[in-house]
Amino acid sequence: MIRVGEILYTNVHPFFFYMDREKLSAHSHFIPSIPARLNVAMSQGEIDVGAISSFAYGENAENLVLMPDLAVTSHGSVGSIFLFSKVPIEELDEKKIALTHSSATSIHLLKIILQRFYGHRSIVYTTMMPVYQDMLAEHDACLLIGDDAIQASWREQGQMYVYDLGEKWYHFTSMPMTFAVFAMRKQALEAEPGALRALYHDWKQSEEQARVNGYEQLAQSVVKDHGGDVGFWQGYFQNLQYRFGRKEQRGLLHFYRLAYEEGYLPRDVDHLSVWDSDIGIHSIN
Structure with missing residues (x-):
């Protein structure tokens, strides 16, 4: 059974809103919590995969692999x-x-x-x-x-x-900032590649469906839990970026470099380990 960390903040909702949890429950157990607790759980091997703070990946990069093109980023205002x-x-x-x-x-x-x-x-x-x-x-x-x-x-x-x-x-x-990444423990990838592939596709499909729908259904759900109005939440989700391409990767590596120079990271994280279901793990500098 794959243990899946689920951040309890609205900024990751697009990845989870349309997931087929019943289907995924055959091999995945979801563990909702705040980012700080999930960061610790990932580092201690208590969860296998999920969204964590991007800083937490930098602290434990040698044991983790990033899922491709899944992240919470902003090119300017993040709004939260x-x-x-x-x-x-x-x-x-x-x-x-x-x-x-x-x-x-x-x-x-x-x-x-x-x-x-x-x-x-x-x-x-x-x-x-x-x-x-x-x-x-x-x-x-x-x-x-x-x-x-x-x-x-x-x-x-x-x-x-x-x-x-x-x-x-x-x-x-003048760089994007990545606040959360989707990471998995290397041991979990070796043990359960099929289950992790299924999770990845559901996360990707959920985010795409939310975007195509203009985040309207998602916004309506968030209003019930957190207040505000549908228009505000639609604008909030539309302002965020949920991709993790070359620009976002460069911005994250720059953040890691400054964090290392300021003494917040024990080592310089000069590359990212990213998983590709076709070619395996590859390094991005």
Whole structure:
């Protein structure tokens, strides 16, 4: 049985919304959780495949293989990863920032942006539960991701300085940013290639169907769970990119390079291991 990690955020919903779970249940068991927990589960061998934070792949690249052309990326605004600040971003040095405990990629992306692009190297960071009011009670800014970030942006519009990290990354690098990748453990690929191939095709087909339908049915479902309106959620999904082509790969490798230079990764991840069902695993530099 393949253990499948399923991120509990709307940004990956297009991959899961139209999946034939009944058919896949013959060989796959789905484990829903937040990205940070799935990252740990993948590194400890508790799940075999699924969407994880792109930073988590960088930490464990020697044991993982990426599925082709499946990712959550943005070419600019991502719409669900926000820094909320009481002061302009240029004035955050020597201030205190609360970080969500839910993700690895966004935390390190924020630190890279503030350190490399703004020169802020004296910020005090605290990781905590993603509760907006608690985070800002004793901090000058807070980082939220996913549905927590979206709902906070609705409430705080015009009340705080709000910065989209995807937009900031693109402004300074002119590169896409990849926030989540679909990875599998090498041992699982050796043991269950057929089951993983079936999962890959269902993920790909679900995303394509959601896109062809203009994300309307998906948006209607999300409104019931998270509020907002159909138009907002359609625009949100349409703004994101769900491919992982050469541009996205180059952007991710650049992120890894900066993370290594800043001391956040123990080694320089200078290539990506990507699976191809026809030719096997190949390296992308």
